[in-house]
Amino acid sequence: MKRILSYSEILVIVIIAMVPVFASFPYRINIFLSWEGAYRMYTGQVPYKDFGMPVGYMYWVIPAMFFKIFGPQLITLIKAQAFINLLSGLAFRSIFKSLGVQPGVRFSAVLVFCLSYTFFNYWPWYNHTVIVYELIGLAFLMKYIFSPASKWKYASLVASGFFIFCSFFTKQDGGGLALLICLALLGYLALTEKKWLPLVIFAGTVFITGLAFILPVTGTFGYWFNHGQPPHSSRMSISDILRDFLAGSQWLKFYLFLIVLLLMVAIKNWKEFWLNKQQMIFTLLTLGILAQAAIFQVTSYVPVDNNIFFHSFAFVFIISLLSLLLPIKFDSWKPVIICAAGVLLWWSHVYWRYIDRFVLKGSGESYTTMTHEGHTYANVVNRNTYMIGLDTTDIPLDQWRTPKLKSFEKVLLPNPTVDGIERLMNMDLVKNGKNLKVLNMSELTPLAAEIPYELERGPEYPLWFHKGVGMFDKETNMFINRIQNKHYDLVLFEYIPYLNNFYPFKIREALQANYKKVDVFVAPRKPSSDAWVEVYVKP
Incomplete structure (x- = not known):
């Protein structure tokens, strides 16, 4: 035994x-x-x-x-x-x-x-x-x-x-x-x-x-x-621990x-x-x-x-x-x-x-749906339907697919995100550009191996851009100065309005003042996709 x-x-x-x-x-x-x-x-x-x-x-x-x-x-x-x-x-x-x-x-x-x-x-x-x-x-x-x-x-x-x-x-x-x-x-x-x-x-x-x-x-x-x-x-707080x-x-x-x-x-x-x-x-x-x-x-x-x-x-x-x-x-x-x-x-x-998704799939109840002021709801009210989903930006997983890029193999992203990646990869700047200087403040970091571009380096360069966690005022100002001096050929900035400076808002303001936004597409986030990847180039 x-x-x-x-x-x-x-x-x-x-x-x-x-x-x-x-x-x-x-x-x-x-x-x-x-x-x-x-x-x-x-x-x-x-x-x-x-x-x-x-x-x-x-x-x-x-x-x-x-x-x-x-x-x-x-x-x-x-x-x-x-x-x-x-x-x-x-x-x-x-x-x-x-x-x-x-x-x-x-x-x-x-x-x-x-x-x-x-x-x-x-x-x-x-x-x-x-x-x-x-x-x-x-x-x-x-x-x-x-x-x-x-x-x-x-x-x-x-x-x-x-x-x-x-x-x-x-x-x-x-x-x-x-x-x-x-x-x-x-x-x-x-x-x-x-x-x-x-x-x-x-x-x-x-x-x-x-x-x-x-x-x-x-x-x-x-x-x-x-x-x-x-x-x-x-982050160490005795009162928070007790609470x-x-x-x-x-x-x-x-x-x-x-x-x-x-x-x-x-x-x-x-x-x-x-x-x-x-x-x-x-x-x-x-x-x-x-x-x-x-x-x-x-x-x-x-x-x-x-x-x-x-x-x-x-x-x-x-x-x-x-x-x-x-x-x-x-x-x-x-x-x-x-x-x-x-x-x-x-x-x-x-x-x-x-088990519910793959073994018992299709065994759930089905309802006739109706629309009121842009929101879809079922014609039956029960424990599964009493709430109406108001987040119109959420993308169901059946509307996700895998990009045709090696770095994203076997990984699903929302269809609009994949469409945006494809548009980005087909940009003349990306297809014809060599030694591009790219600032990628988005969750699509594997693009560094696909575009490709050399990642900036230096002891002052943060691995991630969450303000107060991975970077502080000094690093924020460094990027703002580089943007004002048109240092980058291409910038990807992920705008997540419901997160506090996950990517610093001041950098986005600098981009809007000094660069040209040429595209925007849904960021690969779930459960909420109320976030976007913005594509900027030199004006």
């Missing part, structure tokens, strides 16, 4: 990680950043020297490696994420294998992890990659803590320090919290076992890894690495309540519990993950489910405690199957939409 469950865990991890590789996908909001950072590193550009950014560069390392292998297409990002998901699932499994969690409980936990955290993360994003590096670091740390003594034991500790810095050098908030969790676990061991060397080795590894990653780019590193300039502001936790966070508070309740029953003697290394490490890890999730949801608020990794950790801890307190043993098939079925029912919303 143990061997079958072990193979089943790996099978679940591999299947859920690899399925997206064989599908086509609609263009995802913000994926332009993943592509451009990986593309710049793929072409040999050096972070902080050839382009600046307010985070570490480890997020782009794996996508850039996959660009080298498969080419700089958007679909390559899906392949890179499949690899990242594979690593995350195996790391999660390894953590609880080292902790000695029963195979039946561990299988159900892997199922929760894959459904809740892997299944819908098929595009790479730094708020996900930072947690994956953390999981790998925790896996090595658990292996060090619970493996028998050997000459290779400290190699796991060094590997843990390396990957925890990789996490920190992907995103500071998640990686910093991961570092604190590891320090807390090693601090507990130092207190109980009176051995401080492991803590020193781990901290030293993190520090040395940091030097190795930072010294080669030290010239502009301090400016860009979440330092910025006025009006840069911190989000107390006004929301139902699952976090529910798990915390259950854990405290179960620990009150399970702990018979506090001293014995404190000295039980397996139980204490398990408890500290789980509580640390819950604390991290409570903070992470505030400091990394896009998308809203960034912190959803906590479900699987809370689940495995609670079920493990229940198996000790109740006459439920996960060493037979019946409880394992029931638990797995319960997990599938619990997370059915993740996969049901695909």
Whole structure:
């Protein structure tokens, strides 16, 4: 049974990680950043020297490696994420294998992890990659803590320090919290076992890894690495963290309540519990993950489910405690199957939409539609039709298609967006121009490989243009000056009126005053496409 469950865990991890590789996908909001950072590193550009950014560069390392292998297409990002998901699932499994969690409980936990955290993360994003590096670091740390003594034991500790810095050098908030969790676990061991060397080795590894990653780019590193300039502001707010936790966070508070309740029953003697290394490490890890999730949801608020990794950790801890307190043993098939079925029912919303769309397609109700003041509505009022959609700019997915460009292979964009790209590619300036100077402030960054044009570089040049996040007043003024001096032959500017300076409005004003707008088409955004890509040329 143990061997079958072990193979089943790996099978679940591999299947859920690899399925997206064989599908086509609609263009995802913000994926332009993943592509451009990986593309710049793929072409040999050096972070902080050839382009600046307010985070570490480890997020782009794996996508850039996959660009080298498969080419700089958007679909390559899906392949890179499949690899990242594979690593995350195996790391999660390894953590609880080292902790000695029963195979039946561990299988159900892997199922929760894959459904809740892997299944819908098929595009790479730094708020996900930072947690994956953390999981790998925790896996090595658990292996060090619970493996028998050997000459290779400290190699796991060094590997843990390396990957925890990789996490920190992907995103500071998640990686910093991961570092604190590891320090807390090693601090507990130092207190109980009176051995401080492991803590020193781990901290030293993190520090040395940091030097190795930072010294080669030290010239502009301090400016860009979440330092910025006025009006840069911190995302860390105690009041926001308390507000989000107390006004929301139902699952976090529910798990915390259950854990405290179960620990009150399970702990018979506090001293014995404190000295039980397996139980204490398990408890500290789980509580640390819950604390991290409570903070992470505030400091990394896009998308809203960034912190959803906590479900699987809370689940495995609670079920493990229940198996000790109740006459439920996960060493037979019946409880394992029931638990797995319960997990599938619990997370059915993740996969049901695909069953509904592809297996039960066409089984829904059909209505006669009517029109009133330009809005279409059904002649029947029920739970599916009582709201009338007023967003006339939204484009249904059945009206999306793939551009005939290599970089967009197997990626769907709205038909008007594709039409606009085709008009752009057929412009005389684009077809006949050589060494074009292009400013692409849009989500269509793969056009750099299609037009093509050389990406501007320099330590002052931001990787992305979100004001207050990727660029500040200094960089905004730099682009305004270049526009006023007619530096660019072609400018693409994405106007998103409902986002606050996602692309700085002042730059658009400068374009309208100094350049000629020759085309405009729908931006590749969903659910709302109330955004446009504007094409400007020199007057």
